Amino acid sequence: MSETTSATSPASADGAPRTNRVELLQQLTGTIGTVYKARNPKIDRLVALRQIQVPEWLDDVNELIKRMMEEARAANVLDHPGIARLYTGGFKEVTVFLTSEFIEGPTLREYVSSKNPGLPEIMALAKQLCAALDYAHEKKVVHHALNPANIKVLPGGTLKILDFGLLREKHLYSPIPAKRLENEHYVSPEQLRGKPVDRTANLFSVATILYELFTTRNPFAGKHLGEVDRNITDVEPHAASLAHPRVSEAISKVLMKALSKNPAARFQTGQELIAALEEARSAAPAKAAAAAANSTGVRAAVTTASVPKAPSPNGSSTGITAAIPAARPQVPPAPKTMTSVKPVTTTNAAPAKLPAKALVQWKTVAAFVAVLFMVSAAAISLRHRSDTPPAETPPENSASQKPGTVEAVAMPGSSIQVHEVQRKSGREKSSKAELPPAPIAAAEGQLAVTSSPDGALVEIAGRSESWKTPQTIVALAPGTYKVTISKAGYAPETRSIEVASGSRASLDVKLAPTKGYLTVASTPAGVHIAIDGKETGKVSPAEFNLDPAVHTITLHHEGYLDSTSDIKLAAGQSVSYSPSLKLAGRTDNIQVVGGFKKMFSGKSGQGMARMEIKTDPKGAAVTINGTSLSKTTPLEIQIEPGNYEITLQKDGYKPVHTSVLAQANDKLKIDESLKK
Incomplete structure (x- = not known):
């Protein structure tokens, strides 16, 4: 094949001539x-x-x-x-x-690992990444292998995308499964299905990278290529807001749309994705501020309006502090008329009539006040209540009473006396309604639990439920909880964490491994796996948690040669073993033809290969692919094309093992010296 010219432009940016020598x-x-x-x-x-x-x-x-x-x-x-x-x-x-x-600097993966950027930095990187991709897409160019390893971050935070122009083709990949596994997580579902790459596939890769930046976790993590591919094509990832507590639900929804399995449902340009992220990011603080302002307004309104005020001698209204004197209060000689209760008011109110229906509303408002009052106010109220004697019942024929009205005298910390006057009978029916001294109805809290690795079991002492990380546990009463996180192959971790009222606590645990992790795949799949001479009962692909040691892994499949390898595992180490089994040559039609002179002069059968086998000393037994030949060395055989494992053995000597690949019409020669 002749050499072609390079794909450069007629002149480079600096006007220098091209050269193919570097x-x-x-x-x-x-x-x-x-x-x-x-x-x-x-x-x-x-x-x-x-x-x-x-x-x-x-x-x-x-x-x-x-x-x-x-x-x-x-x-x-x-x-x-x-x-x-x-x-x-x-x-x-x-x-x-x-x-x-040539770009000098850390990759995006290295940059994130060392710096742990915050949300502003992540957004700055996202804008640069999307802007560069939009430019390339306008030029009708797509990236075939976008991932954090081919994105570099320069000093000052400038981002550079590498490897545009590099075709993604399975036969060009690194043969090391671990290297492929690093970058497989960022491939789009349509790429895995063999469809052409377009801009939406690139934006899917961007969304995967952004999800990982926001949450520090990959949405499609898996221990081997098959698991990762299944997660990308068939499994919906965890919402980003569940994977990390710093991600708002609005941002999470944007990321989940960008990670849609359907290309048409994703954002169609990087600019659209960034605009949605910016809107979600600005909406979260605005929503929180509005909620805080609303909460403050409610508390102010309740504080102002829900506590009845009695007119002072100079005609002004006194606040709630006037109802809690520093010393033991004295019972007034005559009842005071209460002002009417309205939702929000700061003006002085004249004494008004309080119908029986309004009493129920007053009690509802009072209960709401009790919920929102601080614990210290409740304690003060309780202390004064214990020091205050019961209130006196006002006289039945008080001059200030009018038919059909309800009057109440509120003493600090005491109960409220309600007097209901019957119009017809003229009799007064009195009932005593107790107002609780500001009970605290605590709001429920939440607990967000994450772990490395994901999928750990979460258990809370005293509760029967269990969860898998990442998980946000809701409806937790305020208090301290003992949480245990465990996963097979890792040492369990137990932590105590406090959950506050109306807030979300976070717990992130890195589990320490106690075993090594072996992933076995093969070509072809479905191969039987034996470890340390014992059948596991599993076929490839499969995963194993093994004790730290050197393990002998043997894969065997009918019609193929066995593949055996010794693999050393350390605690916490993940190792992939993915051999391609060789198709075994047939042994049922091997013909012994003998005679050395025919080795390079005799004619082989159509499409067959010939092999001469000699040993020093002579007389060694020959076994080919597990089949023993009737004749000892020296000998000449005729075999079909294929892979053959040959063992030469003679009493008193060490056996010799060798393998050959025979092709049609080959003439092969094996000459071994046996050692004692």
């Missing part, structure tokens, strides 16, 4: 291909060089390279302060080379 300075980490920090000596410019080895065995290798070059050519036009420039792109045979602007 000096490699340092190898960097990368999920796709190998990335180097390099220097172009001709123009003395640092660049990031990505070298991608396209698998030569692909049927459409030429088509794939062509698409990679087209993607690079499209991204080459991007010139935005929030996007790293792509300088050149080209290929030689099946190796693709891309050079781009």
Whole structure:
């Protein structure tokens, strides 16, 4: 395959000539291909060089390279302060080379881990990210692998998106499952289903990143690729307001819309997403301020209007403090007429009649006052009540009484005497109604519990219910609670936390692991798994919590060669083991043909391979894929194409194990020296 020209513009920004020779300075980490920090000596410019080895065995290798070059050519036009420039792109045979602007600084993942930004910083980063993507989308360019690892944050908070022009193709990924797992969480559902990437897919990735910035947790977290993919395509994430207490419900709703599985239901531009976040962010403080103002107004109105005032000698009204004297009060010689009660008033009121129906309203207002009064006021009221003698009943034929009226004399801390006069009989029927001395009806509180990792069991001492993190527990009476958080493979944590009236307390616990975590996947799936020589009864993919140690993992499947590996696990360590099993060659039609002279001169059967096996000393038994041959070494056999594991063994000598891949018409030779 001939070398093509690069995908650069005719002239670079600085007018320097192009070159395909660079000096490699340092190898960097990368999920796709190998990335180097390099220097172009001709123009003395640092660049990031990505070298991608396209698998030569692909049927459409030429088509794939062509698409990679087209993607690079499209991204080459991007010139935005929030996007790293792509300088050149080209290929030689099946190796693709891309050079781009080298950006020094931490990735977004590293930046967040070290700085823990607040909401203003998160919003500033979100605006830059969305503005850069909107610019690229206007140029008809999309990002195929947007994640925190290819976003860098410069000093001063400037954001740069890397890897525009890099095609996302499964055969180009890093073969290490752990590296793929890091970035799989940010892929959109339609990408996983093999559909083309568009702007809404990019905005889904942005929403996933923003969710993680706001809550410090990924909405689709999983221990292996299969679990992550299922979470993205089929599972609705926890609301962001439940995942972290600092996220308001308004912001949470915006994020959940942006994470919709349906592309049409998401925001269609980054500007729309930012506008919705700004509105939600401004609405939360305004709503809280309005609620606080409303609460203050209610308390002021109740304080002013709900306590009856008696006229003072000079004609002005006295406040509630006049009803609580410092010394023991004396019972007045004659009852005083109460003023009528209105919802809100600060003006002096003349004595008014109080009908029986108004008495019920007065008692309701008094009860509301009791709820809102401070505990200290209640204590004072209780103390004065204990010191005050019962009030005297006013005379039956008082001159101030009028037929059909209700009069009450309120003494500090005492009960209220109600006198109801019957019109017809002229008799007075008296009933005594007790006003409780300001009981406190405490408002319920909430408790938001989060853990690392998620999915831990939450239990509260004395309660039968249990929950899974992240969780906000509501309807909790004010008080101190003993909370236990536990998860298999981790040491349980017990904390005491106080829940205040009308507020939400937060509890975030990082569990200490006691076991190691092994994720086993395979190609093909459905392979039987044995650990330390014992069958687990599980097939791949599967997860295991194992004691810290070196464990022998064996995968076996009919028609394939066994795959065995020793894996060392430490407490808290997560390890992925994902081998591709080799298709075993057939052993039922192996033919022993013998004769060394036929090795390179004899003709094989159509599509068959020949293998010569020799040992020193001679006479070693031969086992191929678990099948023992009748003849010992030396010998020549004819086999079908496939993978073969061969064991050579002779009494008094150590066995020799080797494996070969036989292809059609191959001529293979094995020559081993046995050791005692």
